[in-house]
Amino acid sequence: MTSGVYVRTEKHKQAIRNNAMSNPNFGFKGHTHTEESRQKNREKHLGKHFSPETEFKKGTENPRYWLGKHRSEETKEKLRIKTLEQLKDGMPQTTKDKISKSCKETFSIPEIREKLILSHNTKECKEKLSLARKNKTWEEIYGIEKANQMKENQSKKLKGRISPMKDKKHTDETKEKCRVASIKYWQDPEYREKVIKNSLNGLLARPTSLEKQMIKLIEENKLPYMYVGDGSFFIGWKCPDFIENNGRKIVLEVRPKVMCQFWDKCTPEEYEQRQKEHYAKFSYDCIIIWQEDLENDMWREKLMVK
Secondary structure, eight states: OOTTOOOOOHHHHHHHHHHHHHOTTSTTTTOOOOHHHHHHHHHHHTTOOOOHHHHHHHHHTOTTSSTTOOOOHHHHHHHHHHHHHHTTTOOOHHHHHHHHHHHHHHHTSHHHHHHHHHHHSSHHHHHHHHHHHTTOOHHHHHOHHHHHHHHHHHHHHHTTOOOTTTTOOOOHHHHHHHHHHHHHHHTOHHHHHHHHHHHHHHHSOSSOHHHHHHHHHHHHHTOSEEEOTTTTOOBTTBOOSEEEOSSSOEEEEEEOTHHIIIIISSOHHHHHHHHHHHHHTTTOEEEEEEHHHHHTTHHHHHHHHO
């Protein structure tokens, strides 16, 4: 053996390991790097990352990582709160770019892409995603700011796009399937109420100009009626414009006569009779105030009768 050169045997290595385990001051324990040393380490590793293949192997082959393990609900909640605090002012664009670049590089590897697609396309995974998003709006899932951005992006994406159903018609078989599915869904009271409310909120801006006029008269004359035409109150799946809030079961509706022909395909008299018969099933009296009644003060006489 050459003088000054020593071969570290396995026995020697074991002795060093034992010494490290038994000596609390062995090695760097109890010491801290100087600011200069930290800066050197920072500069040395700046911009250097593991390749996507190595990162994937670390997560799938190394038992020291999270393979087969799950964080507790408490830990997940702590991480969630910490992340929200860090992102309260929004994620920096540089961070978004880094995440995007990393995801694209990782997904470009065929082996990784195939495993990820298979892991997210299982029946169990689909059911979990469905339950997590069921009956929730984008605002509830992603937050108001992100939801508005997603809607704007969707609008830009579809703007000017030709509908795939243009100049086409559904077959009789498809129409029958849609009809059966609609009847099935409509039997669910929650679904039915949700559709009606969304239709009211989406079709018209509430309250309408005529309803605003009636609201003003009610406030000025201190009449015991409350506005519910925004979909906040239903009677037999119909939403009246106003209800009496003084204990009596009376509904009040305001409407232009001319719209009965366009909206309801009937005369004003037929519409009024139909509305009264519907609300009578639920022990409510119905008063129809036509637009003409507001113009000639006939509304006072109708309300005084009740």
